Amino acid sequence: MIEIRIHGLGGQGVVTMTEILALAGYRSGREAQSFPVFGPERTGAPVTGFIRLDDQPIRVRSQIYEPDIIVVTDDKLLAKIDVAQGAKPNTRLIIASAVPCSELAQKIKLKTKHIICFNAGAIVADRRLANSALLGFVAKTMKLASLADCRRAVKEKLKDKDAQIIKANIEAVTKGYAGK
């Protein structure tokens, strides 16, 4: 089983991102479960999303305490919470940031080789697309889903949005998947 924890800030689409990544993993052949954990809901407060992917049907419903993959969508979170909490020796931590990885690593209690920095904001024209780029990058780097399944998952989850928005997010996912 692969257990993923996603950290973000309320109002930035972390819940949607969690659902899309789970759907992409599901379409790529694994069983999937995803759920958010809210505090008192308000914009800007830390929000956590959880994903489980497995070859077997998933029945456990507790929160994830020792994730295999941790995704941090905003480096501002480093000052608010311990994003590395529960990390195992092999846990990979992917963080979206414009700050160099070596600088960030000092703020996170985790060995440097397990931290992967990705400047998601730099490859998209609009900051609001950064999470989609990060999603593509995570799916590729951690071998969670194919590009086609990521694109399909975005299309499916955002189907009620304007065509422009869907297109822009699909492009962002594709760029993130290519890593640039």
Place this chain on the structure above:
Amino acid sequence: MPVNKNDKQLLNASEAIALVISRLDVGVVSAYPITPQTKIVEGLARLQSDKNNKYEFVRAESEYAAASIALGASAGGARAYTATSSQGLLFMLEVLYNIGGLRLPVVMTCANRAISAPLNIWNDHQDAFAMRDAGWLMFFAESAEEAAAQHILAYKLAEKLQLPANVNVDGFILTHTSEPAFIPTAAQIKKFLPKFKPASATHLNIKHPVSIGHLVLPKDYQSFRQNLNEALADSATVINREYALYQKMFYKQPASDLDNGLIEYYGPSSAKTVIIAMGSVSGTIKTALDEYNRRTLHLKKAALLRIKTFRPFPIEAVKQLTAGKKIVILNKGLSPGSLPPLSLEVASSVSPKTELVHAVGGLGGRDITPDGIIKLLNLKSKEKIFFL
């Protein structure tokens, strides 16, 4: 199982329930939004714009009104639906007793949430326990797929038995969790649950006038309540029969004594310890048991007895399936001043010599982990309630 991955969609229980309600020919949906039920009602409001969906959607001004509108619609001969949580259910309670007493086949979802005070929006079963004696069938779902199935069954049973039915889904843990779920199509559902045709003289009809909800004098009141009591007590056979039919139709699988409409028994029959629980925590218990039983000597293995219907309570199944075993009861609720609600049911179902462990956990959304379950299995029987 003939349901394969292609038949499933990744949905949360709110989406699953909204979808299934929109597909079973409901006449009136009436609700007032409350977290964590909101997504169900939003989903039904959205789905109503689909030209195939013909239900009336009433955004009531309160839960009291929402339940009253469902009562009125049902008394008028329509298939009626409502949904709520927590304080909303408490506010409805006066109407819920009326719906039960009037034997109206209303179906209501409760997205289970803690009760105030202190204020808390997260999951437990205290809201559902508050309607225990209202004369409703009460189901508890383990997953999004089962939640959908129980709503279809709920209408079939409610209309057959002339009893209202309540389906409980754990707030957030089911209502906000995406997972693969099979949701039958409207055409498939129709084969199991035909169009609602209320029997004559059971609803308000100007062509055949009847009176519903009139005053009943002391010489007759008790008989009405006795009839309600017997209808619930006798419902178990019909629930099992309809469940078996549902399993056969949608899963090509027979029901059994270990998986019927009232209960599911998971684990070896030789288990020395049986944990009794309801709802979504059963998934976590199954995961914990798989690991525990793999590492444990044959003589110490454990099993789960999942209660699917809190009303009618499966007294016989609990008695038979736990005979000679230690029982750990996991309650997501309390009855301050006595044993917790599920414990009371189990204690009155089994022999007085049975070793019982009463546990309370998950109140107000406190997370229950597989490790927590293992801890419960190893507890010794005590007078005191163990708080996980």
